[in-house]
Amino acid sequence: MNISVFGLGYVGAVTAACLAKKGHSIIGVDLHPAKVAAFNQGISPIVEPGLDALLKSGSASGHITATVNADEAVANSEASIICVGTPSLPSGSLDLNYVLSVARQIAAALTASKKAHVLIFRSTMLPGSTRRIVGEVFAGLVQAGTLQIYYCPEFLREGTAVRDFDEPSLAVVGTEDGSSAVPEEIAGLLGGKPELLRWEGAEMIKYSCNYFHALKVGFANEIGRLCKQLGEDGKRVMQVVCEDKKLNISSYYMRPGAPFGGSCLPKDVSALHAFVRHEGMSLPLLENTLATNAAHQQLFVQLIESKQKRRIGFLGLAFKADTDDLRGSPLVAAAETLYGRGHSLSIFDPQINLSRLIGSNEQQIQQRMPHLAQLMKSTANEVLQNSDVIVISQKCATLEALLPDVRPDHHIIDMNGWDELRSLPCQYDGICW
Structure with missing residues (x-):
């Protein structure tokens, strides 16, 4: 396919290079002329293992070009992928101005050309963002049947992003209703066998994963701090915890429903909390576990x-x-x-x-x-x-x-x-x- 990738930062650069490796013709789009010039020479805007070689190969073969002109990119592509940044505002909320700006440029180009097109949002956005942007910017194009819109979160880790693109840990495609069939050529663009959800569900998956990863890091560090206090090897304790693939590293408890109860969990969490207080330590995740259960x-x-x-x-x-x-x-x-x-x-x-x-x-x-x-x-x-x-x-x-x-x-x-x-x-x- 001919694909335009908007935003040549971390996600956009990796997405462009990896899609070019698969044989797609990529037009990178960015508002920074220097970044576009470097991309056209096959020079990576970031340091990421394997990315330099892919960009040089793609540029040399003609599979990768870049431009600052959104109209030109849309006119010469069948699909567009939005990968621009969504930085934090001082309030902690997301700034969607870059996404909205690119969306309006794409909408204007498509309205003028009246061509059929596929649009994939890949920028990380809070649940409800895709639906709001579609309503504000793309409603007429969607109603006319000329634009298909998907939300596909990315799960690329810095340092292993190229490998993560080729072998994704998770693949997700969000559609308007969560049930409409996704064309095979679209589903296969970003790798893996995608799970299908509504736009809001696909957006929530990204936040659910990162929230869970943050909790795991925080949990391991709290266990590590407590073990350090006791003169125990926290790394070894966590290694043994992770040996349990039936309950600990599994989907067993990962289902929304009733609060936890029984004779073990409330008693043992409460006892450990009291022990930590006695030791004069602060473990905020542990301290709030009973509180969140009580709220539930x-x-x-x-x-x-x-x-x-x-x-x-x-x-x-x-x-x-x-x-x-x-x-x-x-x-x-x-x-x-x-x-x-x-x-x-x-x-x-x-x-x-x-x-x-x-x-x-x-x-x-x-x-x-x-x-x-x-x-x-x-x-x-x-x-x-x-x-x-x-x-x-x-x-x-x-x-x-x-x-x-x-x-x-x-x-x-x-x-x-x-x-x-x-x-x-x-x-x-x-x-x-």
Whole structure:
């Protein structure tokens, strides 16, 4: 393809060079004449392993040229990729002026030429930015059917950017509705087998990844500081932590849903927090872990109450399916709060037999919900019959068994990700967040 790449900084330079290596004809566009002149000579604007050789080869073969003229670039290309910077403002927000400026130049060129074109945003932008820019700048072209627009975040690391382009850790394509088929030649432009999302989802992926990476660095450094205080080897501790590919380095806990609970996580995080305070240390990530969980619990209750119904049902009460452990269960905490606020509760959990609860499990329930026995129902259907809002945290019954008692005015809050519930004739709210 003939492709124009707007912005010859880090992302743009690597994108241009790597696409030229694949045989595409690239027109680089930048407002700095010196950078354009250097690009035309095959000189890299940045230091990045492997990039100099690719640019020199691309320039020598004629696969890479550069210009300051946006109209010329658009006129001679079938697709444009926007890679300009989105620097931080003093407030911490992003400055989208460069993206908007380039978008308007491309829109003007396409309006004048009336040619069909593909536009790919690659600049890092906050969720909602692509849709806003499309509405402000490209609405007429999209409605005319002459412009296809995608958002494709980049995952290039400085020092390994060329290799990351060739072997991406993640490939994402955002479309307007998240379901429209992406032409193969577009999907294959930036490598990998892309995941398809809406524009907002694709934008959020970039921030989710970087937020997660920042958390991992912060977590490892907090563990390192604590180990240093104890005279332990923090690097070795983290090496062993990472050996667990089943829970620690996996997708196991990476699903939005209920707050964490149970007998281990709240107790151990709290104990470590107290230990760190005793040692006179400050570990902000650790200190705020319980706070963010408590905020999630509060929002969980608010979500239930937002339905403005008084009769609440719970399918599942234990903190995890196939157990009767009620210690630290966010469902118990929610039920306790709602009952205290005068809501009528109906609860079914096939694993809970109150006569069999022993030890701290029994003690906690006696202290927090001594009236639990009065709220328990013998079947899931009884819960549906006596409730208007149903919180489902476990698959306590089959869809076929639930169907006769589901009403159109039922609100179902699905904490389990049981997507088949969408087929029920009721108001399905999906995973609660």
